[in-house]
Amino acid sequence: MQPLSRLATALALGAATLLSLPALADEARYNQVALRAEVSQEIAHDLMHVTLYSEAQDDDPARLAAQITRTLNDAVKQARAAKGVSVALGSRHSYPVYDDKRQQITAWRERAELRLESADFAALSKLTGQMLETLKMAGMDFSIAAPTRKRHEDALLKDAVTAFKARAQLATEALGGSGYKLVSLNLNSGGFQPPMPMRMAKGMAMMEAAPTPEIEAGTSQVTINADGVIEVQMP
Structure with a gap:
């Protein structure tokens, strides 16, 4: 009885499938x-974006880092005093300077960035001009x-x-x-x-x-x- 039951079930499923084809x-x-x-x-x-940087060289890496930090701290303080200007620190890195034969380190060079952003172009432009007395410009961009x-x-x-x-x-x-x-x-x-x-x-x-x-x-x-x-x- 079980084989006949299975056959009946298969036939019923096949008929249902055929009936569903027109609907599909x-x-x-x-x-x-x-x-x-x-x-x-x-x-x-x-929006106006300005990237400034400080770069220096010294044979003492600790003294060099301290110098860059002081310059950046003064710049951040100056930038924060400007109304409507956002301030953020950018990349900072140091690397060794070798002699002509590239065998010995003769000094260290370090660079650190400061990024400014504002919707007030005149204010940021004026601030940038003032800060160029101690920093250098890496770039200026505009966006929406x-x-x-x-x-x-x-x-x-x-x-x-x-x-x-x-x-x-x-x-x-x-x-x-x-x-x-x-x-x-x-x-x-x-x-x-x-x-x-x-x-x-x-x-x-x-x-x-x-x-x-x-x-x-x-x-x-x-x-x-x-x-x-x-x-x-x-x-």
């Missing part, structure tokens, strides 16, 4: 089209602040959806469809824009010569991509 066929989707729409906007940089980027990306989301709808309608008409259904839609930003290098009226040398140089912060492009799939309905 009905669920299959055809006339699907993948589309992309992209919208972008140029956004003015509203995270809240600013998010605000503009949120505004562009609606534009991206509108652009996607327009493309979906064009594709539907091109295929001779009577309408379309939205299968999927992904909205993504164009990715992180790295800080832009400094652009100044008379180049880097001007920063060394004047406390308040003329600065052009520039812009970066914020982009929103709308990637999706539609199903065109045929008449």
Whole structure:
């Protein structure tokens, strides 16, 4: 009896599978089209980044480290006194200096960075000019602040959806469809824009010569991509 029972169960399962095939066929989707729409906007940089550094050499590494530390401490104190300027210590490293034959260490050289950031370009520019009396400049960059980027990306989301709808309608008409259904839609930003290098009226040398140089912060492009799939309905 057990073999007959197993055979009956197998036949029942096979019949159920055959009956479900039309339902699966009905669920299959055809006339699907993948589309992309992209919208972008140029956004003015509203953050200024300056990297300064102190570098010195001495035959006594302990004395050298103490000298660099004093210079950095004074610089940090000066920077913290400036309103609206964020201060952070950057990289710091030392390395030996060898003789001509590279057999003996003749001295030690150390370099330490100080990083400044502010939305007040004039204040940071003035502070940088003052601090160049004791430090040197490693670079100046500009970027878009995270809240600013998010605000503009949120505004562009609606534009991206509108652009996607327009493309979906064009594709539907091109295929001779009577309408379309939205299968999927992904909205993504164009990715992180790295800080832009400094652009100044008379180049880097001007920063060394004047406390308040003329600065052009520039812009970066914020982009929103709308990637999706539609199903065109045929008449």
